[in-house]
Amino acid sequence: MKKNQTVKFRNKPRIVGSYSIVGPKEGKGNFAPYFNYVMKDDSFGEDSYEKAEKKMFEHAIVGAIENAHLQPDDVNLLLAGDLLNQIISSSYAARNFNYAYLGLFGACSTMAESLAVGASLIDGGLFDTIVCATGSHFSTAERQFRFPLELGNQRPPTSQWTVTGAGSCVLSNNGYGPRITMATFGRVIDWGINDVNDMGAAMAPAAMDTMLAHFRDTKTTPDDYDLIVTGDLGKLGSEILIDLMEDNGVKLGLNYNDCGQMYYTRNQNMLSGGSGCGCSATVLNSYIIDKLRKGELKRVLFMPTGALMSTTATQQGESIPGICHAVVIECDEENVDKYYKKVSTSTAYKTTKGNRKKGE
Amino acid sequence: MDEKKRNEAYNRYVKAKIPKTKAWPSLFNSFLVGGIICCIGQGVNDLIMLWFPSMAEQTAWAYTLIVLIFIASFLTGIGVYDKIGKFAGGGSIVPITGFSNSITSPALEFKHEGIIYGIFVKMFTIAGPVIVTGVVASFVVGLIYLFI
Known part of the structure; x- marks a missing residue:
């Protein structure tokens, strides 16, 4: 257990x-x-x-x-x-x-x-x-x-x-405002990715681990959330996460997305997408909270991922450990925006x- | 399942999943820009030879390099060279202009840390290894040349 x-x-x-x-x-x-x-x-x-x-x-x-x-x-x-x-x-x-x-x-x-x-x-x-x-x-x-x-x-x-x-x-x-109802603290997960240009792949297993732990601990499924959003896995990382979750018997549907992947427009040509602390922080504090306050989203699973690497460690041949924490944000009131x-x-x-x- | 096997399997899976860079368009851009830089170099050299007919060919080449290095440094300073680099890749890294860019860009980047600890110390962070490799390689080649 x-x-x-x-x-x-x-x-x-x-x-x-x-x-x-x-x-x-x-x-x-x-x-x-x-x-x-x-x-x-x-x-x-x-x-x-x-x-x-x-x-x-x-x-x-x-x-x-x-x-x-x-x-x-x-x-x-x-x-x-x-x-x-x-x-x-x-x-x-x-x-x-x-x-x-x-x-x-x-x-x-x-x-x-x-x-x-x-x-x-x-x-x-x-x-x-x-x-x-x-x-x-x-x-x-x-x-x-x-x-x-x-x-x-x-x-x-x-x-x-x-x-x-x-x-x-x-x-x-x-x-007034949306409430934080649950939080899942993540473990440090390292599946041996060395490429510093491929953070998404390094962090995806951590996201999977936290997500599985969250669903297991809370007895919820992806369908219980209006939006499941990871931080900065990017285009590649979020595809990997979907595959990894499917291997574990959890199907992520259209309510799953990634802040980094959504961040920039196609014309801005940002390759795999946005990353960094600011990526998930600005999306949460603008779009997600706005939608929660307006009642357009009721229950959000917010789970940004982090690559806990430093240039020194990677140059010494260490692989990149990842971490992911999840927070559930809910809004039970209608239209609290006016406050x-x-x-x-x-x-x-x-x-x-x-x-x-x-x-x- | 032991971790090593899982990690190897995951690395294989990720490697297969990574989008590949398209080789032919990148090569075309590289050779196009690299070729243009070489043509500019040749043009500058021809002009120097035309304007200063008494100059020795060796000296003219040195001046050509100085002009190219200046142009690349200047373009780095006004923020154009990184855009060329994004398009051309190796095409703008391999010629001497790329070398100039690799010295100017850290110098610009670290100017806030002061002249000595910022610019002087960081200036060769990228070009330094290239110089060391060049010197060591020429030493080895020279040694081989001595015995044959």
Whole structure:
């Protein structure tokens, strides 16, 4: 008998606010109408891309708090993570806020990890209001994991494009909004894929493992969900996942899709699709939460995957371990959309500035 | 089932599933762009020879290389060379312009880390291995040449 990996929440914490900010390329993608803010250029007025990523984080955090009609002081805890070494974007953004902070690293699965941890803490009555934020930037990820931007090389057809964007949401026991009802914490799974240009294949077994564990623990089937969405398996990875699930006797139907695969339009020619923390984070905090609030989706299984690799380990011949966490988000009320404040960036930016700690 | 067998089977399955790059169109693009770069090089050389008839042929070639390296660096700086590279692949990597691009692009990328620790240190991250391989290979070839 395998051990239970799933937590069922008794108090069912709510997602009371959300905010997404993306780069110009993402702003032309399939989810364009749902984003709160599209940056005009991906350096965001900063002199380096790392600083731009940090600024995106600040915007996302402030925007989500505002969207929830909360004051910055109402928040107890910030859970955040990103892809860079020592998760600098989230930690450096966190120094501008007066909140307790937990830095998380689950590679591209960080959004679900933060939601699962946040929901557990709220459900246990330990905190009232928690902000979860993740994001990634194409240019910073590219320089850390791959080649300089201006190098004239070709990408293989399996490679994915790191999404420039950050998403954030506010969890609380009070207020209105979709509820987090269950979370399945994933195991680290490694089926021996070495190719760093083929993350989808490296992460698909982890997605399969978590998905099977989730269906087993909760006694649900894919048909119980309006939407089952993985994070950034990409075109190839999601095809592999469908095959793997079929081998295990679970048929994924039309309600299954992948954020990375859906992210860019065909004309943008992004090979296997989008990837990165920002991929699942921005889709969740724009499209999915929007649809949940409007009642168009009732029950979503959100399960972003992460490749827990580093360039050092892969160069030493290690294969790529993958992880996947799943979160079930449900909305039982009709049309809760009206309870939220529409957030434009200008106000969000001002609050960020105003919220800086004294003496900085 | 033991893990090794499962991993091997999975790797085989993934390998079969990966979409293949189309060889002929890629080769055509490569040779087209590579050929154009070579023609530009020849053109520049001919012009130098025409304008400075007294110059030695060796010197003219050196100036040609300098011009090509400058053009590639400049195109990298204004963000054009990576687009050519995306289209041409090997066609724009193999000529000396590709070498120029591989030095200019990290220099640009790491300029925020400062002149010494950024530009100077990172400049040869991509070109460095090429230079080392070139030097070692020529040493080996020279050694063989010595004995035959």
